[in-house]
Amino acid sequence: MEKLVSLCKRRGFLFQSSEIYGGLNGFWDYGPLGVELKRNIKNAWWQDMVTGHDELAIPAGAPTTYEMTGLDCTIIMHPQVWKCSGHFDLFCDMMVDCKETKKLYRFDQLRGRWVSAQGKKVRLQPKVISEGVQQIQGDEIERLFVTSLAEAEEEAGDLQRRALKAFNLRAKDAEVLEWHESVMTLDKLDSLECVFAPEANSVGTLNGPREFKLMFPTTIGALAGEEGRAFLRPETAQGIFVNFKNVLDSTRVKIPFGIAQIGKSFRNEITPRNFTFRSREFEQMEIEFFCHPEESRKWYEYWRDRRMQWYTDLGLAGERLRLREHDKDELSHYSVGTADIEYAFPFLSEGEYGELEGIAHRGDFDLRSHMEGKLVKNAKGCLEVELGEDGKPKYRGSGRDLQYRDEVTNDRFTPHVIEPSAGADRGALAFLCEAYTEDSAPDDKGQMQTRVVMKFHPRIAPIKAAVFPLVKKDGMPEVAQEIYRALKKRFPAFYDEKGAVGRRYRRQDEAGTPYCITVDGQSLTDNTVTIRDRDTLEQWRVKVDDVVEEVSDRVS
Numbered sequence: 312m313e314k315l316v317s318l319c320k321r322r323g324f325l326f327q328s329s330e331i332y333g334g335l336n337g338f339w340d341y342g343p344l345g346v347e348l349k350r351n352i353k354n355a356w357w358q359d360m361v362t363g364h365d366e367l368a369i370p371a372g373a374p375t376t377y378e379m380t381g382l383d384c385t386i387i388m389h390p391q392v393w394k395c396s397g398h399f400d401l402f403c404d405m406m407v408d409c410k411e412t413k414k415l416y417r418f419d420q421l422r423g424r425w426v427s428a429q430g431k432k433v434r435l436q437p438k439v440i441s442e443g444v445q446q447i448q449g450d451e452i453e454r455l456f457v458t459s460l461a462e463a464e465e466e467a468g469d470l471q472r473r474a475l476k477a478f479n480l481r482a483k484d485a486e487v488l489e490w491h492e493s494v495m496t497l498d499k500l501d502s503l504e505c506v507f508a509p510e511a512n513s514v515g516t517l518n519g520p521r522e523f524k525l526m527f528p529t530t531i532g533a534l535a536g537e538e539g540r541a542f543l544r545p546e547t548a549q550g551i552f553v554n555f556k557n558v559l560d561s562t563r564v565k566i567p568f569g570i571a572q573i574g575k576s577f578r579n580e581i582t583p584r585n586f587t588f589r590s591r592e593f594e595q596m597e598i599e600f601f602c603h604p605e606e607s608r609k610w611y612e613y614w615r616d617r618r619m620q621w622y623t624d625l626g627l628a629g630e631r632l633r634l635r636e637h638d639k640d641e642l643s644h645y646s647v648g649t650a651d652i653e654y655a656f657p658f659l660s661e662g663e664y665g666e667l668e669g670i671a672h673r674g675d676f677d678l679r680s681h682m683e684g685k686l687v688k689n690a691k692g693c694l695e696v697e698l699g700e701d702g703k704p705k706y707r708g709s710g711r712d713l714q715y716r717d718e719v720t721n722d723r724f725t726p727h728v729i730e731p732s733a734g735a736d737r738g739a740l741a742f743l744c745e746a747y748t749e750d751s752a753p754d755d756k757g758q759m760q761t762r763v764v765m766k767f768h769p770r771i772a773p774i775k776a777a778v779f780p781l782v783k784k785d786g787m788p789e790v791a792q793e794i795y796r797a798l799k800k801r802f803p804a805f806y807d808e809k810g811a812v813g814r815r816y817r818r819q820d821e822a823g824t825p826y827c828i829t830v831d832g833q834s835l836t837d838n839t840v841t842i843r844d845r846d847t848l849e850q851w852r853v854k855v856d857d858v859v860e861e862v863s864d865r866v867s
């Protein structure tokens with residue numbers, strides 16, 4: 312992972328946001344290559360899900376034909392949207408805070424391990440015994456729970472370093488440490504009393520757990536207080552639900568149909584980490600697919616399999632990609648089925664997977680919430696409007712009729728929703744991880760050298776082709792520039808005449824450029840050039856006039 316992170320910075324895929332001011336945790340900028348990669352991923356998704364969808368044919372695995380359309384909604388929406396959707400009350404993480412360092416940590420994510428040191432004692436922070444009465448000196452303990460923020464491969468070393476610090480031991484005394492049970496997260500502990508927080512100097516400094524709201528608040532205009540308070544959207548989905556009726560009324564779409572949206576979402580994550588995996592600002596690619604309740608299970612299965620296939624087709628390998636159906640007790644209160652598409656990111660421990668996309672069967676929860684008001688499950692397991700202390704709806708819905716009337720059968724119903732919800736940044740990160748390869752290739756002198764090559768699927772590769780004149784003379788640059796200009800009309804191409812040709816190939820390998828075209832001495836006599844394949848290193852000759860078609864066929 313370290314090598315990938317350094318390549319991303321060195322070659323301009325990803326930079327830390329505001330880096331010259333020390334960076335901003337959880338925010339990332341896409342550099343010149345990264346912006347093309349991410350745009351290609353979003354374009355491939357939009358093309359495959361929306362514009363390229365054939366509404367006249369039944370796709371493999373689908374129950375019937377269906378329609379697809381798109382939206383682009385605002386990031387700031389009416390605050391009532393988030394009250395009715397449940398985000399205002401429920402979109403939070405449990406967190407603990409450190410009295411000493413003032414840092415916050417996710418209760419369910421901070422990992423640590425029980426450790427002792429052959430009877431050596433550690434003094435805890437004095438604790439409050441009763442209101443206003445505090446111990447003069449904290450208790451002494453022999454077993455404590457050391458924690459670490461390190462990534463998987465450095466976790467064991469960091470835990471040992473922290474344990475030595477807690478017991479005031481030196482590195483050479485490491486064998487004194489006795490480890491108990493396996494590494495676990497804080498939420499598995501009965502109390503936080505004996506926890507040595509990741510960045511603290513004393514043991515027992517954690518408070519909590521308590522709720523931490525994840526939506527970023529903002530203010531609209533000059534209105535002070537509650538009236539002007541709004542939120543940056545934490546998901547793009549709600550913009551689709553609140554526009555359901557507008558789309559129905561302004562187009563001729565009929566159920567079943569889907570509305571897609573790509574856009575920024577914001578979550579004030581407590582511990583953004585693992586490169587871009589958990590960011591505070593990220594992009595989502597979401598579809599809300601509206602169907603008849605009786606058909607919804609079949610549509611759920613269709614979308615689950617269709618979305619999995621999409622990642623496979625773009626090159627995520629079988630053994631690192633998996634589809635995981637949620638157990639019944641993992642499902643949201645309104646869902647009858649959810650699956651995650653997960654990827655074995657290299658920063659995770661062996662056997663662990665991170666979510667790329669969730670495909671959820673959401674029933675009629677969302678449309679009903681925006682019609683009736685915030686819903687909760689009652690004792691019988693049915694959804695009903697949540698009432699406030701005054702017996703009135705806690706958050707009123709829009710009151711608008713979001714039901715659907717089938718023109719043929721005259722059947723009126725609230726459509727069920729299947730939601731394939733993907734993260735563009737997580738997708739980009741998975742494609743970057745998958746692409747990173749080290750192999751060997753001959754240099755200019757024919758000696759085999761280790762090379763770093765980003766093996767992107769040609770559809771998402773930032774640059775599709777690079778053109779080189781072998782030398783900067785004899786008319787070669789002129790021929791190469793003509794080819795470059797012809798390629799540029801179709802897709803991103805790169806022209807490079809500087810340095811040894813082997814080094815130029817290496818630079819394109821690192822950028823993930825699938826094809827390099829070289830104009831050499833033979834080109835001047837027979838009007839052919841070589842095309843080199845990034846992955847196989849195979850080279851073949853093609854007529855100059857055929858280069859654009861040859862490369863286009865291969866990258867589309």
Ligand code: GAP
Binds near residue numbers: 591593669735736
């Ligand atoms: N509308 C449903 C929804 O938003 P989610 O599982 O919270 O569901 C969907 O998010 C996808 O958005 C995730 O699978 C992930 O790819 C992406 N995502 C969520 N939180 C993210 C974060 N903090 N950083 C980067 N991507 C995130």
